[in-house]
Amino acid sequence: MTLSAEELIEDTSVTSHNFWIHYNSVEMNFSFDTSGCTIKAHKSGIQEYEAAIGQLVSIQKEKTYILSMTAASDSSAEVTFCIRQNSAPWFHYASRTLQLSPDYSTYTFKWVNSGPDAVELVELNEGLFGLQMGKLKGTLHITRFSLIEKEISTDDNNDFECPKEPQWSAAVKDKSTLPKGFAVYSNADQGGMFITELNKWNPVKLPGENNKVLFVSLSDDGRWILYSDRDSLHLIRIDGKFRTPVPVPGKSTTSGFLRSSPYASEIFFDSEASEVLYAMQVSFSDSSVSFGELRIIAQISPNYQFENYYRLTVYKDQIWGAITSVINGIPKRRSGFITIPESGMGTAKADNVYKFKPDNSEEVFGCNHAMSHDGKYCVASPGTAGETGSFSHCVPASHKGFYVTRFYKQSEQPVDVREHVHRYCESLNWCPSQYHFGEWNEIDFGNYYFTNDNQYLIASQSGDLSPRKGLWIINWKNNTWYPLNPDDQQINVTSCAAFVGKYDSKLLSEIIPGIDTTDTTDNDPIGYKVLKPSGGELFYTGEQCTILVVSRVDGNAAIKLQFDEHCFNLLTRSINPKVDSLIVITIPEFFLSRKIINGQLVVDTVRTSSTECKIVVEHYDKYVTKTAYSNGFFTIKSKTAVRPRIPFHNSSIKTVVTRSSINSITDKFFSGKLTQIALYDLLGRSVLQWDIYSGKPLPYDFMRNKMKSLDIYIIKYSFIDK
Known part of the structure; x- marks a missing residue:
């Protein structure tokens, strides 16, 4: 079929031109004569797909199609030349973004519709061949559309072949084949949090929390949960005990564990205005949590801001998430990378945001962000950065899957914001084929979260047309999907996290009947020992103390001072005892302590003077049941006389x-x-x-x-x- 300008006018029996107005945000004049079609844009809408002109066509499997067009534009317009499905889910099967110039040019491409992913659009009005005009400015002239169907020959090359081969097919397997582990999730219909084994479906509600929960995150050892109930942050042990409010200065809209922190163990959260990202040191004992120093790890305003109530993820010196650029006071939402300077110990500014090409003025969205615990991989829903452009047919659009990318440091050369998804990603993962329909809010996969071994993702499925709602575990490297909940048990998940491998299952035995409590943990995999102080020593505040620690193999640990009921970090970094076994510190006079009392942030000083002091070596990143301590108690005394102090009374x-x-x-x-x-x-x-x-x-x-x-x-x- 070849469609000329004259046929565009005369062939009204097949609705020769199609004009799609989306949200009433498009104003364009269309005119047709023997020289072609002229389109003048007054308002082109806010999305790339809001205006389209095309011809209704039928598409057959095992055919080759030659797509051709002759056109010009007085404003160097960018348009998308495509074949797309003319009904939900509106998939693009051959798509190429063209940069038009004032001079007429002919553009020709070949699409080989063959193989397991071949499509067939033979029903009335099902296929549309033509242009999506994007954010068109000025005037567009088209003199020729051509779509020619021919038999496939052995030398046909597909000009639309994906530069990164997607994982189109998703194998679905039973959860019983998953390794040992557990999942935590929140249910919008019931409030609170639920926990279940991965390879069994035995969910129970965690005691201690009834509010609606967001941003569930698990500690590296799988023992503690950090979460938000919108008004505040809390930590709670996985058995629902020892719920502890986090002393946040103000209100936050996102949070998580900071993986491989240069300051030992930290959590992070943002400010309510989403301009500042904080990190706070946190120490865990078996039954309590204490909080230490607070610092700012990112302050990116006024050029950028974090998106309210979108998940951010932080690993050492890497931040990945919804990083919104602000252009003339107008936010432009998109996915982004931020590098924290000084190997994660500094504060990131606007200059530390990775810059895509061509610039940061275009809004391309992106959501459902997660980063692997080792910082190697980032995952997200692609947004319009993946749903438009030359290879948009390759990308799981409308929340029908995800893409995986490596992290981009600020110093790296800029890549195109679309090619970052289409061409340079690590993996393009489509959901199971039975869910390849509907808009993003009708069939919606999201809430991605990496497990601690980085091999799996946990995700939720929701949507107005979704035949099932609930949880999936995904082996992203081979695109195998494991449904956790039965199809007849629907769950409106708002947040989820999962842990795979060795964990203290005895903690869950009181709340999950029949759970396998076989001890799979290595009680001393690294072999930490504290040789000095060994007990009986006397130290004064302000004096130096020599600490000697050893281990059998390489480790990653925090050095802490435990005294009375307190435990605080002594160093603002982690140590490897195989390399860094001798540490000299100055005994501090006091530590700052943060608590929430009666809903108020209380910052107080805790003096170190005590007769029951020990040095603690605490491993993190992987679960260790045995933490090393000094062999006995030593004493710390203060040289400064403590003067009388008026306690703050109740009316203060x-x-x-x-x-x-x-x-x-x-x-x-x-x-x-x-x-x-x-x-x-x-x-x-x-x-x-x-x-x-x-x-x-x-x-x-x-x-x-x-x-x-x-x-x-x-x-x-x-x-x-x-």
Whole structure:
């Protein structure tokens, strides 16, 4: 079939031109005469696919099609030349993005519709051959469309062959063949969290949480869960015990465990404004959690921002997720990479965001981000970066699968934002074929999360037309999919995570009846030992202490000081005892401690003076049941006499203050009735401590200047009650 300009006018029996208006956001003038078709754009819509012109066609299997067009544009327009399905799921089977110029040019391509992935569009109005005009500007002239069908010959080369061969076929296997492990998920219909074995379906609700849950994340050893209930963050052990609020400064919209942190063990979370990403040190014992230093790992405004309530993932010095560029105050959503400077110890700025070609002004979306625990692989739904362009037919569009890419450092050469998905990805994974229909909100795969061995993903299936709703485990390297829940047990999953391999299954034996509690863990796989201090020593604060630790094999561990009921990191990095066995530290006078009390963030100092001190070597990244300690207790004493201090009484005031609210309280501070005041910056660092027992006058000028110089700070104060 060859369609000329004259036939475009006369052949009305097959609806010779098609104009699709999406969301009423398109305004274009179409005119036809013997010289061809002229299209003038006034409003081209906000998406690449919102205006199309084409011819209804039939497509047969085992045929070759020659696609050709002669066209020009006065604005160097980018258009997509394609054959697509003219009904849901609107798949593109041959697609090529063309950059038109003011001079007429002829574009010709060959599509070989053969093999296991061949398509057939023979029903009335089922196939459409033509143009999607993208965000067209100016005027487009078309003098010739041509679609010629011919028999396949042995020398046919497919100009539309995918540069990266997709995994079109997904094998579906029974979950009983999965390795030992467990999955945690939240259910929008019931609230709280549920846990089940991977190779059995025996879900139970975790005690201790009933709110609706987001951003479920598992610690490296599989013992602790970090999650959000929208208003706050919490950590809870996998058996539902020891629920602990995370002392977040303000409100966050995303969170997770920071894998292979350069500061030992950390979690991360963002600010409510999604401009700042924090990390906080965290220490776990068998039955408690303590929090240490808070730092900022990314502050990317005003050029970029993190997308509210989209999952971010962080590994050492790598951030992957929805990184929105801000152009003239307008957010442009897309997937992105950020490199944290100083090997993850610094703070990332806008210059540390990886730059795609051609620029960052186009909105191409992307969601359902996850990163492997070793930082090698990133996964996401492709968004329009994958659903448009020369090879969009290769990519699992509309949430019908995912792509896997390596991480791109800021220093690497820019690649095209579309070719990043089509050409340079590690894997293109399509969902099982029975779900290849519907828009993204009708059949929706998402909530991807890598297991700790990086071999599997856990994912959810949802959507208005979905015949099943629930959980899948996916071996992404060979595209094998394992449904976890039976088809007749529908689950509206809001978040999920999974752990594979060795874990302390005895923790779950109280809540999952009949669980296999065979001990598969190696109780001492690395062989840590603390040789110094060995017990009985006396140290004073401010003095040096020599720590000697050893191990049988290479390890990755944190060095901590345990005293009384407290345990804090001594180093802001991890160590490998095979290489770094002798460590010299200065005994600190105190540690900063963060807690949530009655819904309020409390930052306090914990003095190290104690007669029951031990050095702790705590491995992370993989599960170890035996943590090494000093052989006995040693003592720490303070050389500084502790002066009397007024405790903050019940009527004292603690608040977060901004520049805009400073005037409402400063008069009280200088009234002469102040008995005690503590001022902290947003990271919880002490700026000022004063009380009437200090024997010193209140430093009015210092305090006033500090308060005016800080954008936001935390203050606690009390007055003489008269």
